[in-house]
Amino acid sequence: MDKKKECEISQEKLEIEDNGLEKALKCDTLSLKEADPENSTIEAVRLVVPLTDDPTLVALTFRFWVLSFFFAAIASIVNQYYYFRTSRGGFPLYFVNLTSYVLGVALAKILPRGNITIGRHSMSLNPGPFNIKEHALIGIAVSTASNTAYAIDIITAMDLFLKHRMGAVGAIVLIITTQCLGYGMAGVLRKYLVNPAEMVWWSNLVHVVFYNAIHNTDEFKTKKMVRGWSYMKFFWVVCGCTFLYEFIPQFMAPLLLFFDWVCWLNPYNKDFWAMFSSMAGGGVGIMSLSFDWTVIGGYTLWLPVSTQLNQFSGIFLSYWIIVPIIWMKNILGARTFGRPLTPRLFHSDGEPFDITPYLNDDFSLNNDKYNASTPVTMTPMYALVFMYSFIALTGCITHILCFHGADIWKTWKQSRNSADEDIHVKMMKDYPEVLQIWYAAFYVVMAGLSCMVCEVYGLQLPWWGLLVGLAMGWILAFPICAMTAIAGTGPGVNVISELVCGFMFPGKPLANMTFKCYAYMATWQCKELLSDLKLGVYMKIPSRSMFAAQLWGTVIGGVFNYVTMILIINAKREYLDGTKDDPNGLWTGLGAQIMWGSSLIYGALGPQRMFSPKGNYHFIYWGLLIGAIIPIVQWSLSKKFPKIKWSLFNITIFAGGMSAFPGGLIVGLVPSFIVFLVWQVWLFRYHKNVWSKYTFILSASLDTGAALTGLAIFLFLSGGVSPKLSFVFPSWIANYYLPDGSNAPYLGVNRCGAFNNTWTGGVDE
Known part of the structure; x- marks a missing residue:
């Protein structure tokens, strides 16, 4: 039967049929959609942002x-x-x-x-x-x-x-x-x-779903989750389960936070420690796992596929390929500094550099004292981070100009035309x-x-x-x-x-x-x-x-x-x-x-x-040129080969992944990538209705539960409210330590690294 005819019949039987009101509401919704079929051009926005508004609601109350x-x-x-x-x-x-x-x-x-x-x-x-x-x-x-x-x-x-x-x-x-x-x-x-619709500001979509779900707006009343649950019931169940679970990796079993399993194959070898240990060990964290949702993050469920692929690729190239080569080949004396990732400065012999003895009373540099000492150096990776940041910055400018400049110019010309x-x-x-x-x-x-x-x-x-x-x-x-x-x-x-x-x-x-x-x-x-x-x-x-x-x-x-x-x-x-x-x-x-x-x-x-031309680190300035040129080359290729989506490779985001350290240590790359593949690639492609229904509310509930666990641990178990409320979980295999508080014979809770520099291999003679 025609849907409009069905709506007319249900309206006539409104006083007789128990479900007449529901059908009438569906009819009204259908009429509204037919009267105004316009919607956002962005699919994710169409899926979660309602096309309704009540101008009578007052915000500044x-x-x-x-x-x-x-x-x-x-x-x-x-x-x-x-x-x-x-x-x-x-x-x-x-x-x-x-x-x-x-x-x-x-x-x-x-x-x-x-x-x-x-x-x-x-x-x-x-x-x-x-x-x-x-x-x-x-x-x-x-x-x-x-x-x-x-x-x-x-x-x-x-x-x-x-x-x-x-x-x-x-x-x-x-x-x-x-x-x-x-x-x-x-x-x-x-x-x-x-x-412009193209300016999505993706993180806001999570908040849109959260507010509409908790207020049970008209758009969300008819949406049912697993077992017929409402949006908010689903939120509370997932949030509560996450809250309870997160006590395991965040408090009871920190081994699950830094699960550097490759190190266990040869835990006393310094090269293994440098390559496969993560945050707790001070290494690169290749193949490191983490079972803490705060490490994985809800953004893996909804951040655009191209963005995450660029990030993961940058991290993989920088930390799984470039850093191991630099360390094993001892490029720029990388092994001299003791670990591949550290933001500290050093003397040329590897001793940590303290600037205090070289300062005047007004905290300006005393050139005579400084020039009389050995030059200041840094780890090669720390220097590369500066180059990557330059690539990201200039790449951002030229990428926006090349691939979005025309649209932005069009938006500027149409800014006075409300029809567009x-x-x-x-x-x-x-x-x-x-x-x-x-x-x-x-x-x-x-x-x-x-x-x-x-x-x-x-x-x-x-x-x-x-x-x-x-x-x-x-x-x-x-x-x-x-x-x-x-x-x-x-x-x-x-x-x-x-x-x-x-x-x-x-x-x-x-x-x-x-x-x-x-x-x-x-x-x-x-x-x-x-x-x-x-x-x-x-x-x-x-x-x-x-x-x-x-x-x-x-x-x-x-x-x-x-x-x-x-x-x-x-x-x-x-x-x-x-x-x-x-x-x-x-x-x-x-x-x-x-x-x-x-x-x-x-x-x-x-x-x-x-970063003087005579020093070892002047190469960082090449990042400015590299970042500026790559999007221009991509744009030129897009004109010659228009069927290939050249803009999907974003050198800014790629370089941002390469420079994840020191702003964020490389932990949990593998589980984040697995979640991304399952949710953003497989589920979005083959079960888009499930993806649209669960993605943003699931992200909000998981992130909320994990954050609340961290807050509760800090306030009531780690001395946040009072030093008297400071507790250490009993020592066991996933939280191993000796009575003196050390993790001997291993360096850290992740079981990677020899205690007191007692290595059995991978140490330069």
């Missing part, structure tokens, strides 16, 4: 202001607290989303219906049921507050190592400006990096837009305050140097953000900013830290805010409400980051600056030490010395 302040303050305090702890933890956003939903529903039941009036503005205390838009906006505000402000590294390093504390006003201005400059950039770029806009952007026309002048004015104010804080508070960076850093952020923000929106990942600008400032201001470590912070954070925050704006489009959150929520979260996060930092430094200074060792091993200033050490390397020593 009284409940939003209360709950966002509460969770943003807690998130910023907890994450700043973790910054100074040896055991890293986090405040999971999914935990915030779950808890804020419970509290939001409770407030909707207990708050009175009256209004609260401030001046000429009035707001209802309880506008009705807790709705999906205010819930999503709470999550966005908290996410902007939860990350520890990068400027905290500068303030902490000055306080700990220079014994100089910036005034509270200057410090907060430094934090807020570095966090907010990205707003103006995001506002200007939103037409080109948010509005994405359906979700068209639906946002119901809400007033944030004017471009708002973003421009905001950026100018933040840039002016940035110049002021650099000039007034002795950061060694003159105003014109800051403007160079900001210009650098503008130039690189567009290709980096476009790459992230399209492919799900993109390069960073921290290395290039350090090098540029090192050439501009040699011998000035504070200038190097400040320049890097502004250049890097402007680009990074722009990327994060653009991603939030795209989530707002998917969730149909009014643009002005989004602007207010992002700014609100940023200010809360910055203030509480600073206050928490001051309190911790005042209480634990001697542990953080290295004067004393913490007897409980809970407190560390490692984050600030890394930032300070990097500023000394690039600011005090300078790239002129480290």
